[in-house]
Amino acid sequence: MEVVKLLVVLALFVLSLHFITKIVKLRKNPKLNLPPGTSGWPIVGETFEFLRNSPEGTPSRFVEERMNKYDSRVFKTSLLGYHMAVFCGPAGNKFLFSNENKNVQVWWPSSVRKLIRQSLVNKVGDEAKLTKRLLLSFLNADALRNFLPKMDSIAQHHIRTHWEGKMQVHVYTIIQLYTFELACCLFLSFGNSSQVANLSSLFDVFLKGIFALSINFPGTRFHRAMKAADAIKKEIKMLLKKKKVDLEENRISPTKDLLSHLLVTSDTNGRFLTETEISDNILLLLFAGHDTSRSVLSSVMKYLGQLPEVYERVLKEQLEISQGKEEAELLHWEDVQKMKYTWNVVSEVMRLSPPVRGAYREAIKDFTYADYNIPKGWKLQWSTNASHKDPTLFSNPGNFDPSRFEGEGPTPFSYVPFGGGPRMCLGQEFARLEILVFMHNIVKSFKWDLVIPDEKFKYDPMLEPEKGLPIQLQPSHF
Numbered sequence: 001m002e003v004v005k006l007l008v009v010l011a012l013f014v015l016s017l018h019f020i021t022k023i024v025k026l027r028k029n030p031k032l033n034l035p036p037g038t039s040g041w042p043i044v045g046e047t048f049e050f051l052r053n054s055p056e057g058t059p060s061r062f063v064e065e066r067m068n069k070y071d072s073r074v075f076k077t078s079l080l081g082y083h084m085a086v087f088c089g090p091a092g093n094k095f096l097f098s099n100e101n102k103n104v105q106v107w108w109p110s111s112v113r114k115l116i117r118q119s120l121v122n123k124v125g126d127e128a129k130l131t132k133r134l135l136l137s138f139l140n141a142d143a144l145r146n147f148l149p150k151m152d153s154i155a156q157h158h159i160r161t162h163w164e165g166k167m168q169v170h171v172y173t174i175i176q177l178y179t180f181e182l183a184c185c186l187f188l189s190f191g192n193s194s195q196v197a198n199l200s201s202l203f204d205v206f207l208k209g210i211f212a213l214s215i216n217f218p219g220t221r222f223h224r225a226m227k228a229a230d231a232i233k234k235e236i237k238m239l240l241k242k243k244k245v246d247l248e249e250n251r252i253s254p255t256k257d258l259l260s261h262l263l264v265t266s267d268t269n270g271r272f273l274t275e276t277e278i279s280d281n282i283l284l285l286l287f288a289g290h291d292t293s294r295s296v297l298s299s300v301m302k303y304l305g306q307l308p309e310v311y312e313r314v315l316k317e318q319l320e321i322s323q324g325k326e327e328a329e330l331l332h333w334e335d336v337q338k339m340k341y342t343w344n345v346v347s348e349v350m351r352l353s354p355p356v357r358g359a360y361r362e363a364i365k366d367f368t369y370a371d372y373n374i375p376k377g378w379k380l381q382w383s384t385n386a387s388h389k390d391p392t393l394f395s396n397p398g399n400f401d402p403s404r405f406e407g408e409g410p411t412p413f414s415y416v417p418f419g420g421g422p423r424m425c426l427g428q429e430f431a432r433l434e435i436l437v438f439m440h441n442i443v444k445s446f447k448w449d450l451v452i453p454d455e456k457f458k459y460d461p462m463l464e465p466e467k468g469l470p471i472q473l474q475p476s477h478f
């Protein structure tokens with residue numbers, strides 16, 4: 001324990017030095033016209049205020065208060081020991097999304113970068129472009145369309161196993177079994193539930209440390225996450241070796257899953273990913289797609305439970321799709337294209353309750369934005385809530401109105417649940433399909449009531465229900 005304390009003190013000392021050096025550097029240049037705002041407390045800055053939960057249905061209070069107090073375009077703060085400028089509204093989003101590799105580059109906290117070192121998150125410039133294109137060759141709409149029947153059968157099996165026969169379920173807990181199993185099947189072809197359960201328990205430990213202070217010594221969350229990440233990567237590498245043999249002997253098809261796809265596909269320069277790059281990228285995809293889709297599906301279940309007229313319209317659309325099919329015929333690509341109202345509902349859910357608060361960039365040179373100087377090295381943040389709840393962009397922003405997404409939809413850069421520009425989410429088509437397939441099956445199987453009608457949702461780090469969203473199920477038989 002003494003060693004642990006000593007190391008914590010040492011880490012805090014190093015952090016203080018780092019912080020003081022930065023302040024001294026900035027003071028040396030008083031001519032800079034920095035964005036208005038405050039750096040808060042030494043080292044921790046305004047981290048605690050930022051992490052404090054916003055009440056459900058309101059804009060992110062942290063961002064909104066500072067936009068009103070300082071400048072609605074950009075303000076400065078200090079989070080996680082870093083100087084940070086928060087860019088607000090569509091203009092701020094547009095600037096950050098369209099300046100990748102010019103003035104800014106993607107940035108993730110060091111815990112994320114260390115846990116998945118050889119993945120896309122640690123790549124910038126041309127290298128990032130090549131890796132992203134390679135991963136997208138499996139995750140784009142054209143490639144994923146062939147997996148739809150498989151997704152549908154996984155959703156049906158999940159509902160039969162975990163929902164049917166139950167009076168009450170906790171949505172947030174149970175939905176992760178679906179999203180995780182789906183990802184394990186499509187990425188790794190995991191066929192049995194014990195393999196999924198083993199990976200899932202390691203993955204829980206990994207997730208707890210991914211946004212922790214990246215101090216790697218026994219007893220810390222980050223240390224446990226490093227060990228779990230190593231165990232997951234080892235498992236993926238073992239699988240990879242087996243798949244290599246199966247591919248060589250033509251026992252499986254290269255389109256069977258993401259792992260096989262990455263083994264046989266090179267980037268546009270003809271380079272294949274190394275085994276470590278493959279396992280790190282698969283871990284990244286499991287992480288990036290895990291709590292995001294789970295959060296959206298939980299919010300969808302909440303809104304459908306609260307708004308019976310919206311539930312009825314979704315059900316009607318889904319029944320029309322089923323009526324055009326043979327009994328027990330699985331969903332196909334064309335069916336999902338007909339789910340227009342259902343997707344507008346999901347889009348409105350993501351406007352009101354975006355699963356991700358925003359993301360980070362880093363200034364790679366000194367530049368000026370909105371007449372303020374942004375020094376090289378500063379971390380920059382964009383925010384989903386700042387524009388999603390703005391009444392000048394969305395009339396009556398608190399109202400649930402899926403028709404906002406009809407026709408041309410929202411103004412560019414105002415609706416950004418998946419980010420934007422070259423670092424935009426690469427799993428959005430995957431997420432769209434897994435969400436729609438689940439909704440198709442769940443509305444046909446059940447109606448439900450919320451056990452806690454006004455249950456709060458909080459960001460930790462994704463949006464999640466405080467009590468796990470318990471619901472009372474009433475089976476329907478369509």
Ligand code: HEM
Nearest residue numbers: 288289292293356359417418419420423424425426427431
């Ligand atoms: C509804 C579900 C999802 C939401 C709302 C979401 C949202 C986001 C956001 C906001 C970003 C940051 C974009 C930026 O910085 O501009 C991101 C990045 C990313 N997402 Fe998603 N995501 C979702 C599902 C998924 C899924 C299912 C996967 C994987 C299959 C995935 C993989 C990724 C990856 C790899 C990145 C990093 C992209 C890069 O750095 O270039 N996401 N996502």
